[in-house]
Amino acid sequence: MIKFTPAEESYLKAIYHISDEGKRTVSTNDISFQMKTKPASVSDMLRRLGEKEVIEYRKYYGVNITEEGKKLALQTIRKHRLWEVFLVEKLRFSWDEVHEVADELEHVKSKLLIQRLDEYLGFPKFDPHGDPIPDEYGDVRARPRLPLTDLELHATGQIVAVKDSSAAFLKYLDKVGAYIGARIRVMEKVEFDGSVEISVDNKKNIFMSKDVAANVLVML
Amino acid sequence: MIKFTPAEESYLKAIYHISDEGKRTVSTNDISFQMKTKPASVSDMLRRLGEKEVIEYRKYYGVNITEEGKKLALQTIRKHRLWEVFLVEKLRFSWDEVHEVADELEHVKSKLLIQRLDEYLGFPKFDPHGDPIPDEYGDVRARPRLPLTDLELHATGQIVAVKDSSAAFLKYLDKVGAYIGARIRVMEKVEFDGSVEISVDNKKNIFMSKDVAANVLVML
DNA sequence: TTTATAATTTAGATATATCTAAATTTAAAT
DNA sequence: ATTTAAATTTAGATATATCTAAATTATAAA
Ligand SMILES: [Mn+2]
Ligand SMILES: [Mn+2]
Ligand SMILES: [Mn+2]
Ligand SMILES: [Mn+2]
Numbered sequence: 001m002i003k004f005t006p007a008e009e010s011y012l013k014a015i016y017h018i019s020d021e022g023k024r025t026v027s028t029n030d031i032s033f034q035m036k037t038k039p040a041s042v043s044d045m046l047r048r049l050g051e052k053e054v055i056e057y058r059k060y061y062g063v064n065i066t067e068e069g070k071k072l073a074l075q076t077i078r079k080h081r082l083w084e085v086f087l088v089e090k091l092r093f094s095w096d097e098v099h100e101v102a103d104e105l106e107h108v109k110s111k112l113l114i115q116r117l118d119e120y121l122g123f124p125k126f127d128p129h130g131d132p133i134p135d136e137y138g139d140v141r142a143r144p145r146l147p148l149t150d151l152e153l154h155a156t157g158q159i160v161a162v163k164d165s166s167a168a169f170l171k172y173l174d175k176v177g178a179y180i181g182a183r184i185r186v187m188e189k190v191e192f193d194g195s196v197e198i199s200v201d202n203k204k205n206i207f208m209s210k211d212v213a214a215n216v217l218v219m220l
Numbered sequence: 221m222i223k224f225t226p227a228e229e230s231y232l233k234a235i236y237h238i239s240d241e242g243k244r245t246v247s248t249n250d251i252s253f254q255m256k257t258k259p260a261s262v263s264d265m266l267r268r269l270g271e272k273e274v275i276e277y278r279k280y281y282g283v284n285i286t287e288e289g290k291k292l293a294l295q296t297i298r299k300h301r302l303w304e305v306f307l308v309e310k311l312r313f314s315w316d317e318v319h320e321v322a323d324e325l326e327h328v329k330s331k332l333l334i335q336r337l338d339e340y341l342g343f344p345k346f347d348p349h350g351d352p353i354p355d356e357y358g359d360v361r362a363r364p365r366l367p368l369t370d371l372e373l374h375a376t377g378q379i380v381a382v383k384d385s386s387a388a389f390l391k392y393l394d395k396v397g398a399y400i401g402a403r404i405r406v407m408e409k410v411e412f413d414g415s416v417e418i419s420v421d422n423k424k425n426i427f428m429s430k431d432v433a434a435n436v437l438v439m440l
Numbered sequence: 441t442t443t444a445t446a447a448t449t450t451a452g453a454t455a456t457a458t459c460t461a462a463a464t465t466t467a468a469a470t
Numbered sequence: 471a472t473t474t475a476a477a478t479t480t481a482g483a484t485a486t487a488t489c490t491a492a493a494t495t496a497t498a499a500a
Contacts, residue, residue, distance in 0.1 A: 007487060028448055041488055043449050048486090060448060060495055091336040104328045110321045116311040227457065248478055261458055263479050268456090280465055280478060 002052055006107040009076045011035060011045050012054055015065050016073035025062040074138035080106040081127035081134075082117050088128040089121060095128040096170035129170075130161025130180045130217065148184075148213040149194060156185045157218040164215040176206050178216060222272055226327040229296045231255060231265050232274055235285050236293035245282040294358035300326040301347035301354075302337050308348040309341060315348040316390035349390075350381025350400045350437065368404075368433040369414060376405045377438040384435040396426050398436060 004012075014034040018026045028046065032039045050057030054069030065073065083105040087093035093101075115136070118124075125141075126132055134140040145160050159182045162169065173179065177200055187205060188197040194210030208216070224232075234254040238246045248266065252259045270277030274289030285293065303325040307313040313321075335356070338344075345361075346352055354360045365380050379402045382389065393399065397420055407425060408417040414430030428436070 005486070029446095037487090038489060039448065040450080040490080044487080047449095087333075091333070091340055093332070093336070097332070101328065101330045101333055104330075105325075108321065108324045108328075110324075112313070112317070113307075113311070113321055116313070120311055225456070249476095257457090258459060259478065260460080260480080264457080267479095 004052070004072065007045070008049060008052075009072070009107060010103075011042075011049060012065070012069055012073045013076045013080075015049075015055060015063060016070060016077070019065050025064055027062045071138045074134040074140065076106050078134040078136070078138075079108075079114055081131060082114060082121065082124070084127045084129070085121050085124045085133070086117060089124075094170075094174070096167040096174070098128060099165060099167075126161075126180075128180070129165050130159075143219060145217040145219055148186075148196065148198070148208070148216040148218050149210060151186045151196075151218060153186055153189050155220070156183070157220050158183050159216055160219045161217040162215055163217055169212075169215060172212070173216070176208075177204060178206060178208075184218065224272070224292065227265070228269060228272075229292070229327060230323075231262075231269060232285070232289055232293045233296045233300075235269075235275060235283060236290060236297070239285050245284055247282045291358045294354040294360065296326050298354040298356070298358075299328075299334055301351060302334060302341065302344070304347045304349070305341050305344045305353070306337060309344075314390075314394070316387040316394070318348060319385060319387075346381075346400075348400070349385050350379075363439060365437040365439055368406075368416065368418070368428070368436040368438050369430060371406045371416075371438060373406050373409050375440070376403070377440045378403050379436055380439045381437040382435055383437055389432075389435060392432070393436070396428070397424060398426060398428075404438065 015026050018030050028039050028042045031042045046057045049055045055063045057063045080102045083102040084098040087098040132140045132142050182200045184198045196213050197207050199205050238250050248259050248262045251262045266277045269275045275283040277283045300322045303322040304318040307318040352360045352362050402420050404418045416433050417427050419425050
């Protein structure tokens with residue numbers, strides 16, 4: 001069994017996430033941006049991850065994650081999301097406080113720990129941001145979801161996830177009263193700036209700029 | 221605020237534990253043994269910890285932990301023991317499975333996490349091995365405890381902790397039916413080899429070699 | 441097709457954390 | 471008071487993970 005350092009796991013996770021956003025090949029700069037490290041540091045890491053065969057690395061042409069790499073990344077993502085559920089469900093963290101802590105907890109090495117945590121949490125399928133939790137084999141069943149901006153006028157749906165998980169964005173959603181699970185209806189669409197007005201749980205109405213709405217993911 | 225790496229925290233914890241066993245001054249070799257690293261590595265770390273003023277380091281003469289260092293060590297010990305309680309109480313780990321995992325979890329940096337964990341666990345005062353959990357200011361109220369070997373014939377008491385926390389020893393105690401909280405009475409003391417026979421909860425009798433009994437700590 | 445720009449890699453530096461082997465110091469024995 | 475042995479430190483090496491500055495490569499523009 002090859003061993004991976006926390007840094008290697010984090011880079012691999014980043015590469016997986018970027019791949020998952022549609023890009024087949026991931027560039028050094030993409031990773032550099034995501035990881036907040038310099039491109040030079042990324043190049044060095046890519047060489048090492050390539051040697052460990054979790055990515056295919058062609059100098060100057062970017063990387064593709066291998067099947068082996070995907071599995072590993074999904075294990076780390078699984079741990080990250082389970083810990084996020086734990087922090088919110090058991091330790092009363094708010095959804096904007098969990099990410100940094102989960103980024104540390106995800107590297108703790110113990111298979112038993114994660115099995116038991118999963119069981120203790122009741123085998124949750126989604127994390128506090130609505131993202132699916134891979135099973136122990138790395139299988140993820142993503143539910144179909146689309147940005148709120150794609151909904152037609154008068155369409156109804158349910159908020160199921162957020163695209164941006166930054167504390168700032170999440171706190172803003174809290175403030176206006178948007179949350180995962182909320183039943184919504186598009187009350188108005190402003191052509192001019194793409195902003196929308198939605199009703200939440202048939203109770204209150206919320207105005208959202210296009211930027212905000214684009215980061216709110218819904219299910220019909 | 222000076223920052224400390226996981227390795228620095230671990231060394232400091234080791235130095236604290238060795239100091240706590242009576243030694244005022246801790247030697248390089250003592251630390252090397254405890255940390256399972258070479259004396260050369262220890263010397264290097266001591267230089268760094270000395271610069272950060274958590275220990276007083278006089279070359280060739282060993283180290284003394286400072287007040288600042290003691291505080292820091294106790295914070296790490298607090299985290300370690302709270303996580304051990306979590307693993308046993310919530311995740312059904314056995315007491316011989318928790319130490320290595322807690323050794324990783326103790327380095328996760330989040331004040332809120334530990335506050336909430338403490339609260340979630342109901343502010344436990346002792347870990348699964350009977351060791352006291354320092355409060356958030358580093359105060360420990362150690363209960364008086366003595367090795368089972370010190371008990372007189374026919375004396376009664378209660379098992380409150382173990383001195384050796386190795387998996388092998390803990391599993392052995394499980395096997396013979398000794399546990400923290402057990403009410404015991406010394407039924408026989410063998411002069412020849414120092415072994416003892418004790419009754420547990422007035423139900424069953426256990427034979428213990430001197431070596432085992434010396435690592436079982438009791439309260440009268 | 442040449443040239444310029446942007447992306448990327450390499451080289452060399454710093455910091456942490458470990459090791460082995462050699463040098464040094466302290467403490468014990470003669 | 472020497473000598474020796476044990477403990478400790480230093481020197482030099484390796485591995486990880488980062489950086490800045492310089493060199494290289496690929497791609498877009500002219
Ligand atoms: Mn997250
Ligand atoms: Mn999440
Ligand atoms: Mn422990
Ligand atoms: Mn313990």
